[in-house]
Amino acid sequence: MASTRDKSGRPVVVVTGMGVVTSLGAGKEDNWEKLTAGKSGIRAIKRFSTEGLKTRIAGTVDFVPVDPLTSPALAGKLADMAAEEAVAQSGIGSKGQFPGPLFLAVAPVEVEWPQRMEVAKASGANDQVSYADLIRAAASGRFKHYHDRFQFSSVADALLTKFGTEGAPVSLSTACASGASAIQLGFEAIRRGETDAALCVATDGSVNVESLIRFSLLSALSMSNDPPEGASKPFSKNRDGFVMAEGAGALVLESYEGAKARGAKILGVLAGCGELADSFHRTRSSPDGKPIVGCMRNALDDAGLTPADIDYINAHGTSTPENDKMECSCVITVFGERAKKIPISSNKSMIGHTLSAAGAIEAVVTLLTLEHQRIPPTINYNIPDPTITLDVVPNAARDAKMQRAISNSFGFGGQNVSLVLALEPA
């Protein structure tokens, strides 16, 4: 029987529940079927007018009704769906009583244009509207619900209330690495012995007009609007940016000891987490790749593994020219000659970049990949980039024998997190 402690005597951490929502659908089953069929969830944006915008596509989750629609409201609903699936699968605790804390990766929250215009109108200002008018309208007391809605803690508050997690929730953002950071925080809390279980959720519902334009102004987004499903093309020579997307991922983490004691089904082992920040630039990686290389190595070290132990890489793979090039060169540095033989694929080719949620969604998909011994492809790989010499699992899913995988997440602000995931040892 496998040990419940690692070589350093720390509790081994396992996954006993997983949930996922993306533009492809709700739930693991639906997502897995579409991911392995190479289907894209990217579509023309219908939620708001894209007239005059350079990017008019996204991986929006349009099948979940939220009214009135705001980013935190949608993010909250998606998180709720993913967490519900994860908690139900784990069978942990009892209804409304999750025996551990909540770690939530959530996008920054702020008042959005429809609400700002509503308050402006209510101010009664004619002709020129200023923030002094908005403050006056705010003081009328008619908009208390907007205070609550636009607090960062509002998304976590709803989850905590429903699932009954213990203690104060942690809401966090490490930009596009947020989902992985949420998992890392739960992992560390279990390792410290503070808790036997943690609910780690990451969510993003940010496809609104200003968020899209902000990324567009940074020249980060693909402008390959037609056809939408062809826009996200990680590792291809003609890749031209990422595609914004929405979704949520949730994982129930438990100490191996606790999970075994209650007879839970083990979905996988979270073997290690690595992190290393980059001080080079606000949006670009250090050209020497040291922070990303160090991040992956830290994760392997933390797991007590070497590069030779890794069978699959779930790439950050955003489809931006810079990320994919850097990630490729850093993988080669870490894995050496073997790099070209390790399959690496990007879920973002199909579901787009779910930003704050990506790290958790991709951790779920990585564990499904190990469970099914089948690798979802990198789709839209039609024009290979000759400088990217890795096996990107082009266009079609593939069976493979795998025991352990690494999942990368990198974000603006020099954020790098890698997770090492594994099947339960025999």
Added chain:
Amino acid sequence: MAEAPREAWITGIGIVSCLGEGLDAHWQGFADKTRVIDAESFPPFIVHPLAPIDFDKQIPKRGDQRQMEPWQRIGTYAAGLALDSAGAKGNTALLGRMDMIVAAGGGERDEAVDAAIMSELPKAAKPDQFLNDRLMSDLRPTLFLAQLSNLLAGNVSIVHGVTGSSRTFMGEELASIDALQITLGRIASGQSDITLVGGSYNAERSDAVMLYEFGGYCLEGEFRPVWEREPKGGFALGSLGAFIVVESRTHAQGRGVKPIARLSAATSGYSSRTNPHGIENELARLWTRIAPALTLDGAAVISGASGAAQATAAERQFLSQHPELPVRATATLIGHGIEPQMVMNVALAAMAVNRGTLFPPCGGASFEQPMERPLKQVVVTGVGHWRGEGLALVEAVD
């Protein structure tokens, strides 16, 4: 994992507020009860403006400063002060393995762009397209990064070189309550040797006043101390930055650094605010974790009470059950900076125990009592205006 928890020392402090920068300015400001308020900019609401700061001293590149909105500049500046104070500035090897947890909200809007759009959009023939066109042409590309929550941490990495790890917590007051709890947990358990933890807030912005006044939380009219704002209550937002360096005792001794104070406990909690006694019950629960260490003749409370009606009334009720401990609500003088407030008060507590004296009452004379005897321990409280509670214990190191 049977090893004893490692002792955590506060070895560096960087603070800025309306009272100035650094410990001496704050010590003096609290001694003098200097009142620095701005009641003119966002009438009828009151804020505490940041003291004049020469940002060049901690952010030497103007190019870096231009990439930041004020909240990021305030935080990056305070982080630099903390690293200086810890003797860590410029020590590349140390900074390269220093962990970081930042408590952040969101950044400032470009108020001129917003106002122009709000004024013209209702008259536009095609409002949707008008909004798209104006945002595309008027938003500065760099504004996004200057607003983005995790980019305070990003700027601290870029400007000061802290890169061991970088995590940004959100959730208003809970952000720094959680940040301290996890920082201490990681250091006590050996997951971290040294962590920079803190955050910043820019109160001098209309969008912040608007957001909190949606809920009726802003202090209006005549200025009064935190404890004397009933029945409506209200906080005066305060511009401030606060970072501390927390380090394992062994690590600090290994590099020959003296402690300012010990961070002995940092707890977080979450009451049900629909329960009329929820906050008091939660504070009582957290208190039981700290109480065994308290020696009542040398202890005081530095309170994070903001003036928010429900939160402050409940905290006052709770603290009334511990009349032996003198109380100071620092927000009376420096205002309420939301996310970093708990770290700011832990920093002020460290300053006070280090000097062995509690500063005089901040205001609200009936509740804040003088303390003549030497100060050895401070319980720091944080009660979120809407959600979340926390208690920390800061002690003098003999």
